[in-house]
Amino acid sequence: MVDDDPGQLTLQAEILREIPGASILTACSGEEALTVMRRHALDLLLLDKRLPDISGDELLRLIREEQGNRLLPIIMVTGMGDSENLRSSLSLGANDFIKKPFNTIELLSRAKAALEKKQLVDQLDNAESVLFTLAKMVEARDPNTGEHCNRLVKTSLILGRAAGLDERELNALMKGAILHDIGKIGIPDSILLKPGPLSESEWLVMRRHTEIGAELCMQLNSIRDAVPIIRHHHERWDGSGYPDGLSGEEIPRVARVFQCADIYDALRYKRAYSDPLSVEEIIDIFQQEFDRGWRDPVIGNLLLEMLRENPAIFDLD
DSSP states (O other): OBOSOHHHHHHHHHHHTTSTTOOOOOBSSHHHHHHHHHHSOOSOEEEESOOSSSOHHHHHHIIIIISOOOSSOEEEEESOOOHHHHHHHHHTTOOEEEESSOOHHHHHHHHHHHHHHHHHHHHHHHHHHHHHHHHHHHHHHOTTTTTHHHHHHHHHHHHHHHTTOOHHHHHHHHHHHHHTTGGGGGSOHHHHTOSSOOOHHHHHHHHHHHHHHHHHHTTOGGGGGGHHHHHHTTOOTTSOOSSSOOOGGGSOHHHHHHHHHHHHHHHHSOBTTBOOOOHHHHHHHHHHHHHHTOSOHHHHHHHHHHHHHOTTTTOOO
16 A cells, blocks of 8 residues: 555555455555565555655556556555546556545455456466466477477567567467467377377377367467467468368468478477478478468468578577
8 A cells, every 4th residue: 555644554454454364565655665566566556646756647657667567456546536637547557546535345345356356367377377387398298399389489480570470469479389289288198209100090189289279278368369379280271281171361370370480390300200301401391382282372481581591590599
């Protein structure tokens, strides 16, 4: 709670101590509030509009824009009730506001509601972390893949920028590069790590990883934009891929960019089923796949041009 009036801080603290497990920290100025925030992970901030050093709105701007803290619930406490003052705080990222003198029940209910939302966000964040950890576990199951996901992040972003993807699509590429094979958590090692060719029945099991991964990640809004990559990175331009047999521009553009980066990585580095190839050999294989109609010719040829101009462009530093 941030307020330059000690009486207000005492009153707010008495009310909010009714919340089970509440730990309350106070500050009397903007600078003191920033110091507290550097030392503690907060779940709720009650911020007075008027402070002795900087305004509450300026502190709000610092928290949201300069510190990049977008998820902390912030309730503005104000004695000014005009709509313009309230609008300015909301536009800077305040989640709610309450007017002085406030009703005890109103303050308590608004604080509880904000804390419940923060708890839900934290649960989603934890679930996202679990998925990324699982993806790393999938990668670790195959000792030959090494830094596969890290390489794919770099390769995908380089190719994506060259292909003109926007920031939203590039962000999806970063997540998709890590999560694209998360569905392999459900594939037996006897199939996943088999050194020789897979049988038809084994291929049916292996192909399920795209659907399993998409189903896992569809549950979280924060990584849902990566689902088109996870589900469709094995589709083919001519419609002969899986799992949905999409063709041409039916295949999401982010998936088409990613699959070219993924194929390059699979050919360039050692796998359980193959030895690494030279850049020249990779260019020949891509050309064969264009001739068969398997890859987006625009994105694929862009990748080949980049390799011809700079064969080491995708190498990790």
